[in-house]
Amino acid sequence: MRKACLSSIYKQAKKNNKIIFIGSDLGPGVLDDFKNEFPNRFFMEGVSEQFIIGMSAGLAFDGFLPYINTISTFLTRRCLEQIIVDLCMHNLPVKLIGNGGGLVYAPLGPTHQAVDDIALMRSIPNMSIVAPCDAHEMEALIEKSVNWPHPLYVRIAKGGDKIISDKFQTFDIGKSITYKESSNAVILSTGIMTQKALEIINELSNEGIDIGLIHLHTVTPLDHKKIDEVIKNVEHIFTLEEHFIVNGFGTSILEYCNNNFQEYSNKIYRFALPFHFPDQYGNQETLINHMGLDNEKIKNDIKQKIGNA
Amino acid sequence: MKNNYPKEALKIKLDDKSKSLRKLCVETLESGKRAHLGSAMSILEILSVAYYDFLNISPNNFNDINRDRFILSKGHGCLALYVILADLGFFNKSYLKKFCHPDSILGGHPEYKKINGVEASTGALGHGLPIGIGMAISSKINKIDNNILVLLGDGEQNEGSIWESALSASKHQLDNLIVLIDYNKIQSYGFVKDVLNLEPLSSKWESFGFNVHEVNGHDKKQIKDALNSTKNLNQKPNAIICHTIKGKGFKFAENNPNWHHKSNLSEEEINLLYEAIR
Numbered sequence: 001m002r003k004a005c006l007s008s009i010y011k012q013a014k015k016n017n018k019i020i021f022i023g024s025d026l027g028p029g030v031l032d033d034f035k036n037e038f039p040n041r042f043f044m045e046g047v048s049e050q051f052i053i054g055m056s057a058g059l060a061f062d063g064f065l066p067y068i069n070t071i072s073t074f075l076t077r078r079c080l081e082q083i084i085v086d087l088c089m090h091n092l093p094v095k096l097i098g099n100g101g102g103l104v105y106a107p108l109g110p111t112h113q114a115v116d117d118i119a120l121m122r123s124i125p126n127m128s129i130v131a132p133c134d135a136h137e138m139e140a141l142i143e144k145s146v147n148w149p150h151p152l153y154v155r156i157a158k159g160g161d162k163i164i165s166d167k168f169q170t171f172d173i174g175k176s177i178t179y180k181e182s183s184n185a186v187i188l189s190t191g192i193m194t195q196k197a198l199e200i201i202n203e204l205s206n207e208g209i210d211i212g213l214i215h216l217h218t219v220t221p222l223d224h225k226k227i228d229e230v231i232k233n234v235e236h237i238f239t240l241e242e243h244f245i246v247n248g249f250g251t252s253i254l255e256y257c258n259n260n261f262q263e264y265s266n267k268i269y270r271f272a273l274p275f276h277f278p279d280q281y282g283n284q285e286t287l288i289n290h291m292g293l294d295n296e297k298i299k300n301d302i303k304q305k306i307g308n309a
Numbered sequence: 310m311k312n313n314y315p316k317e318a319l320k321i322k323l324d325d326k327s328k329s330l331r332k333l334c335v336e337t338l339e340s341g342k343r344a345h346l347g348s349a350m351s352i353l354e355i356l357s358v359a360y361y362d363f364l365n366i367s368p369n370n371f372n373d374i375n376r377d378r379f380i381l382s383k384g385h386g387c388l389a390l391y392v393i394l395a396d397l398g399f400f401n402k403s404y405l406k407k408f409c410h411p412d413s414i415l416g417g418h419p420e421y422k423k424i425n426g427v428e429a430s431t432g433a434l435g436h437g438l439p440i441g442i443g444m445a446i447s448s449k450i451n452k453i454d455n456n457i458l459v460l461l462g463d464g465e466q467n468e469g470s471i472w473e474s475a476l477s478a479s480k481h482q483l484d485n486l487i488v489l490i491d492y493n494k495i496q497s498y499g500f501v502k503d504v505l506n507l508e509p510l511s512s513k514w515e516s517f518g519f520n521v522h523e524v525n526g527h528d529k530k531q532i533k534d535a536l537n538s539t540k541n542l543n544q545k546p547n548a549i550i551c552h553t554i555k556g557k558g559f560k561f562a563e564n565n566p567n568w569h570h571k572s573n574l575s576e577e578e579i580n581l582l583y584e585a586i587r
Contacts, residue, residue, distance in 0.1 A: 040450050048473035051439045055477065058443015061429070062374060062451070081433055082470075086440060089430050090421055 001192075002099055002156050004135035008142035009067050009097075010034045013041065016146055020059055024049055024070040049074050053082035053094075060092035065146060071105070072098030072114035072155065080120055087151040088126040094151050101131060101155035101191060102242030103278065106287040110277040114155070119247030121153045122220050129219040130173060131155040131191030131249075134163045137217060140171035148173055157192040158284060164195055176223040182212030185236035185306050188227075190216050190249045193240045193293075200295055200302070209308055219249050222256060231261045236306045237268045240298070242288060245272035269305055271298055314552030315494070317525045323558055324529075327354060328586055331558045333392040333405065335582045338574065341409035343417070346582075347568035349388035351493040351526065351553035352460060356381075358532040359458055359489070360393050368398050371426060377455045378444050380428050382437020383462030383491060384418040385570070390427075391415050399426035435468030437461070438488065442474055445483040445546075456539075460489040464496030467505045472517070475546075479518025482544040487536065488519070490548060491526065493555040495566050514548040526551030559585045 010033055013019040021034055022043040035042040045052050049070060056066035068075070075083070075096050087094050098117060105112035121129050128150050132138040138156070145152055152173075169177060179194070180201060189197040194215040201211045214230065216223060230237060239250035250270035258265040273291045280290050288294070323331070330353055338344040360366070364377040381390050388408075395402045400414065407413040414423045418432030429440050441459035448455050465471065478486050492510065494501050501507055514521045520542050524531040532551065539547040555569065556562030559582060571578070 043446075045477055048470075048477065050435075050470040051442075051473035051477060054436055054439020054470065054474070055443040055446065057429070058440040058445070059447050060443075061440070062444060062447035064447060064450075082436065082439075085430065085433050085436055 001132065001135045001138050001158065001161055004138045005097060005142060005154070005156055006031055006069065008139045012142060012146050013038060016065065017041070018063060018065045019146065020064050020066045022052055022056055022066055022068045024052060024074065026069065049079050050082050053079045054086045056094045057086035057090060057092055060094050061090070065093055065095075067095045067097055069097040070099065071112060072100050072117050073112055076114065076117040076120045076153070083121075083127070083151070084124050088124045091126045091150055093149050095145055096151070096153045097156060098153060099156050101157055103284045103287045103291075104158045106278070106284050107281045109281065113278050115242075115244050115273055115278065117153070117155060118219055118241070118243050118249055122247065122252060126150050128152045128173065128221060129155070130217050131219060132217050133192055133194040133215055134161050134165050136163050136167050137165045137171060141173070141217070144171060144173055155191055161192055162195060164198055174218045174221045174223060176226045177215045177217070178226075179213040179215060182210050183234055184210050185238065185302065186212035186214060186230055186234045187238045187240055188214050188216055188230070188253060189240040190219055191242060193242050196293070196295065197240050200298055203295065204299060204302065209303065209306070211302065216249070219252060222252060224256065227253065227256060228260075231257050231264045231267065235267065238271060238302060238305075239268065240271045240293075242293070243272055244275050245270060246275045248272055269301075271301070312523060312552070314523060314525045318527050318552050318554050318557070319563065321525060321527050323527070326357065327558070330357065330392050330396070331586045332583075333396070334388050335579065335586065337388055337391060337405040337408045338582070339579050340406045342574050343409060343570075343572035344388050345385040345417075345570045346388065346559075347493075347495070347556040347562055347565070348383065348386040348462070348570070350557045350559065350562070351555050352383075352386050352491045353389045353557070354527045354529055355460065355489055355491065355532055355551050355553070356389050356393050358529050358536065360397060362529075362533050363536045364456065364458065366426070368425065371399070374451065375453050375455060378428050378441065378457045380431065380437040380441045380459045381419060382431055382441075382459050383434065383465050384431030386460075386462070386491070387415075387417070387419045390419060394424065394426040400424065434462065434465040435470035438471055438474040441486065442478050442481075442483065445478070445486040446481055448485055449481070449483070455485060456487060457485055458487045458489060460491060462496070463490065463492045463494060463501050463507060464504070466490070466507055475514070475517040475519070478546040483546045484539075484542060484544050486546040487539050488546065488548045490550045491553055492550050493553040495555045495564065495569060497569050499566050511550055514550070518545055519548040520545045521548045521550065523550045523552065526553035527557055561585070
């Protein structure tokens with residue numbers, strides 16, 4: 001997904017001479033084509049992330065469209081004040097491309113695991129947050145991001161993920177994608193958790209249990225129209241995310257529904273990571289399972305909640 | 310300290326313009342009953358020279374991409390910026406009478422878009438220089454020959470982002486960048502040398518790849534000469550260390566850490582300020 005993201009930025013940069021790429025200290029050879037073709041719009045600024053955010057703001061004030069790429073936690077944690085003050089208070093169209101969203105960097109430990117990035121970014125006015133489900137969707141997002149007029153945080157999952165999105169599906173920031181409808185129960189998911197949700201609803205379907213699936217690649221701004229429809233018409237609503245249960249995607253759904261449809265908000269049950277720093281290494285999949293988001297457990301919980309246990 | 314700039318800064322007499330701007334500052338402060346007065350008085354002559362004698366910025370060209378830029382990175386010194394912007398007609402002087410009022414455009418730190426003439430919201434320290442460098446790089450890409458001025462406080466240089474920025478400014482050979490340093494030697498808690506010593510400051514900036522000038526920060530001619538000497542030097546960014554006096558112009562506030570910020574100012578204190586500049 002990361003490769004698709006960076007090559008899409010390069011592709012857009014060929015069409016739009018305002019696009020600028022800024023990395024911190026990425027791997028050797030990253031975007032060499034971009035660097036060779038547009039040397040005055042390619043920057044590798046070293047391990048100085050706080051500076052990079054301010055620099056991007058200065059460029060954006062003059063009409064440039066900076067895309068910043070580094071490891072997610074180094075943006076969302078280290079640069080929180082710079083993102084708030086330099087980008088969001090000025091509402092500048094700077095894109096933050098965060099590598100390793102969720103538990104991608106499981107073997108590298110909790111300094112590198114972005115399990116609070118959505119919480120941090122979603123608490124800032126003017127910030128938008130998108131977590132694509134696969135490389136195709138990432139390409140569509142980058143194309144649409146060029147004209148997005150606000151700060152935007154893009155959560156990248158690991159490379160080599162399978163493709164589940166329909167390339168003919170229209171993609172718009174802030175508009176959800178329905179994979180399957182159901183009035184009985186529906187999973188609302190974001191990022192690559194939609195891949196997991198798809199497996200789960202297919203497995204449950206084989207057991208004769210009908211569960212819908214809606215993919216909200218955009219966490220902020222939420223697709224309120226779709227949520228309004230779901231909260232009123234669906235009996236059980238599950239949210240699924242690779243993020244702390246605190247202040248993430250599920251919380252945003254819960255907050256919105258509690259404020260606007262209080263009588264229905266007890267329909268919502270959230271699947272997310274428990275609120276403690278990850279305590280194992282391994283790989284993304286083993287750590288996700290260790291932290292309670294394995295398919296079997298989720299399926300059993302769903303069955304119990306909808307009364308099919 | 311081997312130079313005499315701090316002594317000269319203390320000694321130098323203020324001209325009529327400097328005095329009238331100070332009077333405007335006190336009037337503004339009176340309406341809000343609070344301000345970082347000391348922090349604004351140390352930079353008033355620097356801003357005066359920048360805005361009246363050097364920068365190509367006016368209310369008429371403020372949206373022109375070719376204009377020069379000025380960023381007050383030490384946003385708490387905004388009283389000095391406000392009176393000069395008002396004096397130059399960026400907004401009506403009557404706004405000064407509403408400093409920090411609920412519906413005012415002028416708060417305790419300057420805000421972008423609320424105030425015509427403010428390039429970026431500042432207040433949290435260590436932000437103005439990175440933004441200014443982005444603007445300086447933008448001018449290089451666009452092949453615009455302009456000046457990007459960023460005014461830093463001395464305490465502000467405790468921030469790591471300043472030194473990240475200094476490395477990058479040098480790497481990109483930003484000779485269009487002028488970093489003005491308000492070296493009044495007092496930060497919020499006390500004297501800079503005691504809180505977090507910056508010395509040797511001049512050689513620090515030199516070692517980061519800057520042309521460094523030192524001036525008496527209340528001597529307008531010295532400031533002007535230093536600004537004019539930065540043009541087309543040697544592809545290096547520029548730093549001008551301005552030796553200043555916190556609270557300059559008000560004897561009891563000069564070099565007095567208690568005047569870094571004052572709130573709930575009494576009528577008596579305000580009268581003292583007026584008397585001091587008569």
